[in-house]
Amino acid sequence: MTVSEIVTTAYLVRHGAIPEVVRAGWSGEAPLTRGTSVVVETSRGPELATVLELVRPNGSAPTPDPESLFPILREASEADRTTAREQTRRARDEFSKWTQRITEWNLDLQLIDLEWTLDSSRFVLYVLNERGPECTKLALQAAAAGYGVVDVQPVSSDGLVTVPVEKKGGGGCGNCGSH
Known part of the structure; x- marks a missing residue:
């Protein structure tokens, strides 16, 4: 259907x-x-x-x-809302660790938030930056360090920096169309 x-x-x-x-x-x-x-x-x-x-x-x-x-x-459901609250707490706990990783990897990005999808299958880092090489480097560094596919979503003073919308994409960040 x-x-x-x-x-x-x-x-x-x-x-x-x-x-x-x-x-x-x-x-x-x-x-x-x-x-x-x-x-x-x-x-x-x-x-x-x-x-x-x-x-x-x-x-x-x-x-x-x-x-x-x-x-x-x-x-x-109440279970969905409970899962979302737990993921918000988890994100709060992970924030400083990801800020430290960005610093250690010498990336010119400022982490402003992070979250998981409701089923924990995708992890999103929101960074203050325009879409570009630093975002791609962060996604690649995260994968190389064993953190799996990490979506890096740039945010500007105007809000989310958008890319063409696809129904279900790959991951990462950049201009390859895999987002």
């Missing part, structure tokens, strides 16, 4: 340690209300998100293509 066959309603949802607003599709019977916690399958994997608003079609904006929506997997 494809997303277009199951998605019935589009919502704006906010997710991530450095918040990002995306369009997500819900196939559940009951409508979602503002503030509802949901689990969304983002390009990084499952993440806890908050429903902001129903996407309403208007004359100037077409109805969203169901294939362009991130699927809302379910309303968040």
Whole structure:
């Protein structure tokens, strides 16, 4: 079954340690209300998100293509919220260790936050920088040091430094299109 066959309603949802607003599709019977916690399958994997608003079609904006929506997997359970709280504590504990690693690796980056996806399959480092070689070096150094695939997400004073959106990508940081 494809997303277009199951998605019935589009919502704006906010997710991530450095918040990002995306369009997500819900196939559940009951409508979602503002503030509802949901689990969304983002390009990084499952993440806890908050429903902001129903996407309403208007004359100037077409109805969203169901294939362009991130699927809302379910309303968040207490177990999902507990996992998210534990990961927030874990991130707080890891922050100084990652700051030290960045310093030891002589990278011109400033770590501002970090997080895991809800299933702990992806790890994201948010750094104050434009997308470029220092981000790529951090991802490569982390992999070489045995930390696995680490997504390095640059953040500027305008917010997240974006790359082309893919439904499910590789990892790291840079311009190779694997993000």
